[in-house]
Amino acid sequence: MTPPRLSGGDALVRALVAHGTELVFGIPGTHNLGIYRALAEHDVKHVTPRHEQGAGFAADGYARVTGKPGICLTTSGPAVLNAMTAITQSYSDSVPVLLISPGMPLRHPGRGNGTLHEVRHQSAALEAVIGYSNRVHSVAEIPLAVAQAFAHMTSGRPRPAHLEIPLDLIDAVEKVSDVAPVPLAHPPADAVTIAAAARRLSSAERPGFIIGGGAKGAAEEITTLAERLGAPVVATANGKGTFSEHHRLSIGAGLHHKAVADFVAECDVVVAIGTELASTDLWNGPLKFPGDLIRIDVDPAQMITNANPDYRLVGDAHATAEALNQRLGKGNAGQDSVQRAERWQKLFRKHARTQGATWLPLVEAMREVLSPGAIIAGDSAMVCYYGTLSNLPLEGPASFLYPTGFGTLGYGLPAAIGAKMAAPDRQVVALHGDGGMMFTLPELATAAQERLALPVIICDNGGYGEIRREMVDRSEPVHGVNLPGIDFVQVAKGLNCHGVTVDDSDRLATALRKAFAADRPTVIHVVGDLAGA
Template sequence: MSMIPPRISGGDALVRALVAHGTELVFGIPGTHNLGVYRALAEQGVKHVTSRHEQGAGFAADGYARVTGKPGICLTTSGPAVLNAMTAVTQSYSDSVPVLLISPGMPLHHPGRGNGTLHEVRHQSAALEAAIGYSIRVHSVAEIPLAVAQAFAHMTSGRPRPAHLEIPLDLIDTVDRVSDVPPVLVAHPPADAVTVAAAVRRLNSAERPGFIVGGGAKGAAEELTTLAERLGAPVVSTANGKGTFSERHPLSIGAGLHLKAVADFVAECDVVVATGTELASTDLWHGPLKFAGDLIRIDVDPAQMITNALPDYRLVGDAQATVAALNQRLGNGKPGEEAAQRAERWQRLFRKHARAQGAAWLPLVETVQDVLAPGAIIAGDSAMACYYGTLSNLLLERPASFLYPTGFGSLGYGLPAAIGAKLGSPDRQVVALHGDGGVMFTLPELTTAAQERLALPVIVCDNGGYGEIRREMVERGDPVHGVNLPGVDFAKVAKALNCHGVTVSTQDKLATALRKAFTADRPTVIHVVGDLAGS
């Protein structure tokens, strides 16, 4: 005898479905149109973190998703709120991060041309669909569990991407009979066996193999390490792949595809294995890599497989399963001393180039490196200290250790992403790293971190404005205009926002402040000024 489904509200149906899919934490801001969802969150015991701006909530959900591997949840109200979060989820789309943005929409039978309802946006769902490729608007309370299951299936199958779920505001408090929809169990298969076998034959004959590891390889860290060791293949990582292959491993060249050493390394290889990377211009600042030998590409996205570079071997499949299949067929290799010497040679050249490019930030990077514990996470902004400094000069050794807004290049990402990361991985050290320009985009999120009592160091490197744009203006011979910002006392601002704050200008003071911040009872803003901040 089948049971009659219970009568529950749309808000209850949503939260029940989220809990069924493993949701334990939601980032967001309550509003007039989503109060029924907040009632259900409280009644069903789901932790909620209140951000100070919806963009901060979206970035926090992104940071949480990157370190946990589970979809991050961002809940907003309609209209300006969901559009505020749109930048964050577009960043998630760009970097292949599963974030579910949930918002109310206009009522079910809202007039097509509008009538001035609060937070009214024409075609709100269509706007999100255009930005991130997936938005669904439900049309009944009973449909909500199905829509949640479909969104999770979308986010967790194939290439991870964000999704948007819109619930007409009048359905949130409407009561109807609702049946549960269990989560879809998603398989993550390897590439087809014939192509794997062909790739193994090519790898067995390789004399100068090399690896490129991207963000899509995070789940294959152990398998990639085994494969690289069997082949004696040096490894370079993208920004989002940083730490997936430990940068302390003898075969690690480093992270960052933009350095000339990487182009030279790839040109020298007779086989390159590129796993989970777009090979996009956001990583390759100076143009595409030239593959003199064969390219073996591993990617879960068939369309990406042939974008930016055409591989000789196309392994469409889950990175972990596909690399495991390669290992199974390859057997135990025995690379000789020559392989180790080759890796060391390229590592020396890479680090020489990285140090030259990041010279101004080396005092900062070296100080942070000395203080960090194994497994630490850097949540960086699109700042010079990150892409010139830490990307290629700070050594990290675990997947999801470098959270960085690579593709979309959003400013303000680091602090809220660090909040999400710390809540998702409370036992790991987390550091937010910003420039003085970018941190102003999401500075109010300090109060969110303070409210959660997070021992979170927030390093602000002060070079007096938008330093990279200033540099580009000078390089072009243009007038330096609109980039120099009046000084802000970030330590005082931090204290006003219920955080600790300190200003430092030497490596010793930075090290002391950073060590203290990791054991503090709340966030600590470390305002770095002078030569230590770079230029």
């Protein structure tokens, strides 16, 4: 069969559809119009955020909830650089997002000539930041480049990718052959190492688990394994909810509490699954493992980074946990395993509630209203990392979307939009501080345009509260962090959202219930003591 003649835009969208793409977050521009024509003709759902950074964060939220690559489409030059922060956040947290952009023409002069949106070495800039950028050199190459990008994003450790199409190829027409998606294998760790780890776990008297974002695809297997061993489980921010926090063996989420360090020190065997054990999770220095450490990770390099395990299980978390379960048989859970877990739960909760005391009334109001399977899309805000991370129990993988590694501001709202588009039947809440909210505030218009019943909680403490606290702790002048108040309710209404101000937990709970039943987003402006002001 003779390959069809397609434009670059048609070849791209046709390849995306072949790889299961149903939704694209993007902003049209002069150089990508041929792609937008193809999106319309192929009936691919498109959401238009108000800034490319918002498009990237939304694609990230969508990817975290679905497990499939999120697609972010921009034009060239400043648009790509606007999206770079969001895509770097995806890289830091191991999220598969495909950033697609035009680039300068094939025969563009190496030193430039003042073409619109001209950036020298745009692809090289993305390659330097996220490790993968592919600039195609023909229309015929586009299906191959898409297949390669998806293979990169979905095999091994998930990472984002950038695909650059020279602007003169988008409307150019060539013969194009389809390239089918690459079949992906998700093998377990090698059988010899699994057998050795299973023997060690069989003899463990005080086992424990640490689970991270890389464990999201193995929730059922990890639950079975923990129950079989009677092992208490603690989660990182990105692992929160993968092991239900209502489970009797769950200690909680957040590795930075003293109780976690003490728990790890007590264990004779710790199983760490899909976690970097990085300082952004630990805060207070590396954990010490006086017992044996069994580490399960799909990334061989990460396996020995931040902690060198006694048992190195390089493989897919789902397949490896399943293999361990098969090896262990009935397991060896002791009668005192639940009592042991309860003891550590109490110590963890004591530390978490002390650190998050300011936000406990707000957290309790949310807990009262949220249904099982609810998703919190949090910003890098005090109410998130002090308040909800360790004090609001959640259940289900990807139930807490949080910008851990890169620590960007402005993540919560656009990520919530992506999450709600991915899971329209689940409750989704965006949770922000007033400072970070201003980074992506215009995305309220995006959520309103899509008619999303999305509560957007803004805890107003009058500026950059965390930096203010650090200045005080350093006995230095408090400078540049106190921001004049914003009437977020009026802003919300101006962007076609509902808006309400609350100053106590009962009003917050009422506002949340109404927001989940609303016909559009609702900004809930939290002020006073409830916001930690």
